[in-house]
Amino acid sequence: MSLDLQLSGKAAIVTGGSAGIGLATVKALYREGVRVAIAARDPERLDKAVSSIQAQPTLGGEVIAISADLTQASDIDKVVSTTLERFGQIDILINNAGSARAGAFLELSDEAFLDAWNLKLLGYIRLVKAVVPHQIKRRDGRIVNIVGGAGRTPRPNFLAGGTTNAALLNFTRGVSKELALHNIRINAISPGLTATERANSLAEQNAQARGVSVEEVKAESIKAIPLGKIVQPDEIAALALFLVSDLASSITGAEIHVDGGQTPGV
Numbered sequence: 001m002s003l004d005l006q007l008s009g010k011a012a013i014v015t016g017g018s019a020g021i022g023l024a025t026v027k028a029l030y031r032e033g034v035r036v037a038i039a040a041r042d043p044e045r046l047d048k049a050v051s052s053i054q055a056q057p058t059l060g061g062e063v064i065a066i067s068a069d070l071t072q073a074s075d076i077d078k079v080v081s082t083t084l085e086r087f088g089q090i091d092i093l094i095n096n097a098g099s100a101r102a103g104a105f106l107e108l109s110d111e112a113f114l115d116a117w118n119l120k121l122l123g124y125i126r127l128v129k130a131v132v133p134h135q136i137k138r139r140d141g142r143i144v145n146i147v148g149g150a151g152r153t154p155r156p157n158f159l160a161g162g163t164t165n166a167a168l169l170n171f172t173r174g175v176s177k178e179l180a181l182h183n184i185r186i187n188a189i190s191p192g193l194t195a196t197e198r199a200n201s202l203a204e205q206n207a208q209a210r211g212v213s214v215e216e217v218k219a220e221s222i223k224a225i226p227l228g229k230i231v232q233p234d235e236i237a238a239l240a241l242f243l244v245s246d247l248a249s250s251i252t253g254a255e256i257h258v259d260g261g262q263t264p265g266v
């Protein structure tokens, strides 16, 4: 049996593709020959990301950048229509843009919750809704939602992100049954602590909420991981590629943890 992913020529949208897990996933898709649209807000960061992606070898991949604020429904429509204009199809959607704030519950404003739900929960749902009609026409679709361990295992000081992730697990499993009728698969990857800019800023916010140093927070976090190491963005990307390939053609509605064994319970 070959592990050839056979993704060359497919078209994808990756949200939050200009940094961290999203950027690693775009690079991996591009190397496989996928035509990728990346959506994020900061145009300069998008330009830098495009250059770093195009510096890699590819089997016919392309990349375009779309500056968009995914808290806005109109920007989501723009991302989908621009991708369709350019590539003519959307086989793959990687929902990844998220940025919940950490902080003690009593310090978290309504806005902290609303911002997290708007960007990640509603943003992912809106993108699925916008992409799926095109995938139904072609009877083929592959969607991965990057969620996070706090969806299943609530963490103090991270309730805006945790409630978002819990709702997304419910959404992913629930909608998978409807989409399966059209040969569209949707799965969740829940990363543990992963080496990105976001992980650094969360450690800073956590340290502030608890009145301890950032180094202490980081050391505690690593100690709590059975495999004793932080996840690398490339590891999430590798699993995302497997899930959107035909090698995973019977996997849908699943949540897969990439967390060094940290998730307790079954």
Ligand SMILES: NC(=O)c1ccc[n+]([C@@H]2O[C@H](COP(=O)([O-])OP(=O)(O)OC[C@H]3O[C@@H](n4cnc5c(N)ncnc54)[C@H](OP(=O)(O)O)[C@@H]3O)[C@@H](O)[C@H]2O)c1
Binding pocket: 015, 016, 017, 018, 019, 020, 021, 022, 039, 040, 041, 042, 043, 045, 068, 069, 070, 071, 096, 097, 098, 099, 100, 119, 120, 146, 147, 148, 149, 190, 191, 192, 193, 194, 195, 196, 197, 198, 199
């Ligand atoms: N890193 C971890 O330890 C970890 C653990 C569990 C789950 N996750 C999840 O994994 C996903 C990616 O995290 P990451 O650590 O790779 O994050 P990151 O390094 O902070 O990158 C976030 C990406 O999302 C984009 N983004 C943020 N707000 C946006 C908005 N309103 N509209 C459009 N794009 C936006 C950012 O670009 P702009 O700022 O330019 O828009 C950037 O490209 C998130 O959903 C996160 O919750 C991460």
